[in-house]
Amino acid sequence: MKKLNNNLKPPFSLKTIFFIFLFFIVFLISAQRVGIPDIVDRLYEASLDLIGVKNTSKISEGLSRISKEMWPPVVESKKDINLILNFDATNLPLFSYVKVYKDKLYEINPDTLLLEEIEEEEIEFLVEPFGYLKLVFIKILESIEIAFWASFISIVLSIPLAYYSAKNYSPNSLIYFIARSIVSGLRAIPELISVLFMVLAFGFGPAAGIMALGLHSAGFLGKFFAEDIENADTGPQDALIALGASKWRVLKLSVLPQVMPQYVAYLLYILDRNLRMATVIGLVGGGGIGQELKGRFDLFEYGHVTTIIIAIFLVVFIFDQLSAKLRSKLIGD
Amino acid sequence: MPNILLSVKNAKKTYKGGVTALAGVNLEIHNNEIIAILGSSGAGKSTLIKSILGLVKLDTGKIFFKNNALLGKNFSRLRSSISTIYQNFNLVSRSSVLSNILHGKVSKVSSWRILFNIWPKADQYKAVSLLEEVGLKGMNYDKRVENLSGGQQQRIGIARALIVSPEIILADEPVSSLDPETAKEILKLLKDTAKKNKISILCSLHQVEFAKLFADRVVGMSNGKIIFDKSSKKLLKSDLNKIYK
Numbered sequence: 001m002k003k004l005n006n007n008l009k010p011p012f013s014l015k016t017i018f019f020i021f022l023f024f025i026v027f028l029i030s031a032q033r034v035g036i037p038d039i040v041d042r043l044y045e046a047s048l049d050l051i052g053v054k055n056t057s058k059i060s061e062g063l064s065r066i067s068k069e070m071w072p073p074v075v076e077s078k079k080d081i082n083l084i085l086n087f088d089a090t091n092l093p094l095f096s097y098v099k100v101y102k103d104k105l106y107e108i109n110p111d112t113l114l115l116e117e118i119e120e121e122e123i124e125f126l127v128e129p130f131g132y133l134k135l136v137f138i139k140i141l142e143s144i145e146i147a148f149w150a151s152f153i154s155i156v157l158s159i160p161l162a163y164y165s166a167k168n169y170s171p172n173s174l175i176y177f178i179a180r181s182i183v184s185g186l187r188a189i190p191e192l193i194s195v196l197f198m199v200l201a202f203g204f205g206p207a208a209g210i211m212a213l214g215l216h217s218a219g220f221l222g223k224f225f226a227e228d229i230e231n232a233d234t235g236p237q238d239a240l241i242a243l244g245a246s247k248w249r250v251l252k253l254s255v256l257p258q259v260m261p262q263y264v265a266y267l268l269y270i271l272d273r274n275l276r277m278a279t280v281i282g283l284v285g286g287g288g289i290g291q292e293l294k295g296r297f298d299l300f301e302y303g304h305v306t307t308i309i310i311a312i313f314l315v316v317f318i319f320d321q322l323s324a325k326l327r328s329k330l331i332g333d
Numbered sequence: 334m335p336n337i338l339l340s341v342k343n344a345k346k347t348y349k350g351g352v353t354a355l356a357g358v359n360l361e362i363h364n365n366e367i368i369a370i371l372g373s374s375g376a377g378k379s380t381l382i383k384s385i386l387g388l389v390k391l392d393t394g395k396i397f398f399k400n401n402a403l404l405g406k407n408f409s410r411l412r413s414s415i416s417t418i419y420q421n422f423n424l425v426s427r428s429s430v431l432s433n434i435l436h437g438k439v440s441k442v443s444s445w446r447i448l449f450n451i452w453p454k455a456d457q458y459k460a461v462s463l464l465e466e467v468g469l470k471g472m473n474y475d476k477r478v479e480n481l482s483g484g485q486q487q488r489i490g491i492a493r494a495l496i497v498s499p500e501i502i503l504a505d506e507p508v509s510s511l512d513p514e515t516a517k518e519i520l521k522l523l524k525d526t527a528k529k530n531k532i533s534i535l536c537s538l539h540q541v542e543f544a545k546l547f548a549d550r551v552v553g554m555s556n557g558k559i560i561f562d563k564s565s566k567k568l569l570k571s572d573l574n575k576i577y578k
Contacts, residue, residue, distance in 0.1 A: 233426075235419065235421050235422075235423035236423050236425045238388060238419075238423060239417065239436070239493075240436060240439055242386045242387070242388060242412075243416075243417075243437060243439050243440060244409055244412050244413060244439070244440035245439040245440055246440075249444075249447050252447055252448065253425065253432075253436055253439060253447065257427040257428045258426070261427075
């Protein structure tokens with residue numbers, strides 16, 4: 001029998017085995033550093049607790065404590081009527097009523113240094129049955145607006161960025177390099193970091209959030225758009241160039257129709273991402289529902305937190321459904 | 334003898350990898366004449382056509398259109414009399430039939446019309462009438478090109494080439510991605526419209542029998558050189574043997 005071609009390489013060389021071994025070592029060291037064994041331990045404990053073998057688990061203790069406090073979600077709002085300016089008991093807002101709550105007052109006894117109850121006082125609260133829901137709605141609307149404006153800014157910024165960072169359309173290599181650097185720079189800074197700087201520039205509130213999200217997603221869109229322009233079929237472009245069309249005419253008539261489906265998909269993704277991020281950046285002062293969430297979390301008002309989380313979930317879910325419909329409508333079959 | 338419409342003088346082109354595509358090509362195309370270029374792959378047919386279109390820059394040699402060199406300002410002025418038909422149709426597949434035909438007028442309309450996709454009424458009427466001329470009468474011109482067959486797409490390509498009322502059409506293997514029956518139909522259409530509108534055609538082809546049927550003159554190329562240039566009626570088997578070794 002004829003000998004097989006001995007130039008054939010073995011599927012695994014010694015080098016490959018060495019690198020797999022090296023990777024395994026690094027993997028183990030890293031796991032130790034970030035506390036993977038601890039995660040495994042706790043999950044193991046929790047699973048034993050779940051099946052009733054053991055009844056102490058840090059995970060279930062932590063989660064069960066908070067989950068008791070998180071339910072039920074809060075929908076009503078209560079406000080001390082003494083804190084309401086020009087309160088008019090005869091002209092209450094729709095569906096709201098005044099309720100009396102009893103509160104105990106304590107004072108430190110200077111002799112014993114213990115808290116002692118001195119009196120029980122009655123405080124009148126204005127209760128709006130759906131007051132908190134209304135507030136959450138207003139705040140989440142602000143988040144949606146932040147997401148919308150951030151996406152709008154990112155589209156406006158990304159169009160010139162994409163044009164100049166597409167190799168086949170950029171006028172020269174210097175402009176190409178500058179545009180690519182801007183695109184990478186914008187993408188490199190996470191929104192949660194850039195919003196801290198934007199808060200310094202624009203103050204607390206939606207403006208800082210809009211700018212932070214808008215700049216970051218402009219980096220994304222600029223990169224995606226530019227790569228699509230570069231990869232578009234050159235045949236139709238050549239045909240238009242041969243007909244004497246200028247660069248931007250070729251871009252408008254030949255490249256844009258080709259890349260439009262991807263553009264729509266990117267835009268919807270960016271809008272979806274900005275919507276989720278808009279709820280987060282509020283945690284560091286970027287306005288919207290995040291600011292409310294952070295405030296309630298810090299006050300241990302977990303019932304309110306639940307309401308907010310449900311609201312965020314609903315908005316993201318509804319947007320998901322809408323964007324799927326919008327996508328098929330805009331892109332077609 | 335009719336006037337010379339386009340002439341290629343001593344065209345030479347060597348690509349970066351060292352492949353010589355054109356090694357001193359001289360060619361004259363007369364008014365209302367149909368020329369087929371035959372040759373195997375890599376003979377230099379496409380490079381010749383692309384150099385006339387300005388898509389490939391010649392190392393040496395010049396191209397003249399009606400005795401004017403196709404260079405600089407002349408180039409953009411004269412190019413409007415030259416149309417092209419491509420092997421892969423080069424249509425914008427997601428755009429409509431009508432838009433693709435109107436693309437022929439891309440350099441003739443103002444920028445805002447391009448921006449908002451609003452074409453002059455006269456051009457739109459012409460585009461619709463061209464649909465009839467290329468045998469697509471009654472076709473829904475709002476249909477996307479991607480939903481059409483290869484033959485239909487090439488007919489749209491021909492309509493796009495005709496909308497500028499060209500004096501010459503350059504066709505780079507216009508039927509090689511079509512089945513033989515459709516290819517014949519397309520070439521017949523091209524020939525009939527060319528004769529009717531007094532247009533010259535320079536067309537590269539793979540199939541010898543198509544060249545005989547379609548062209549007035551056949552030019553054989555091999556290794557970037559013209560091997561023979563004669564009337565299609567006088568084409569001999571020995572000629573073909575020289576280019577298809």
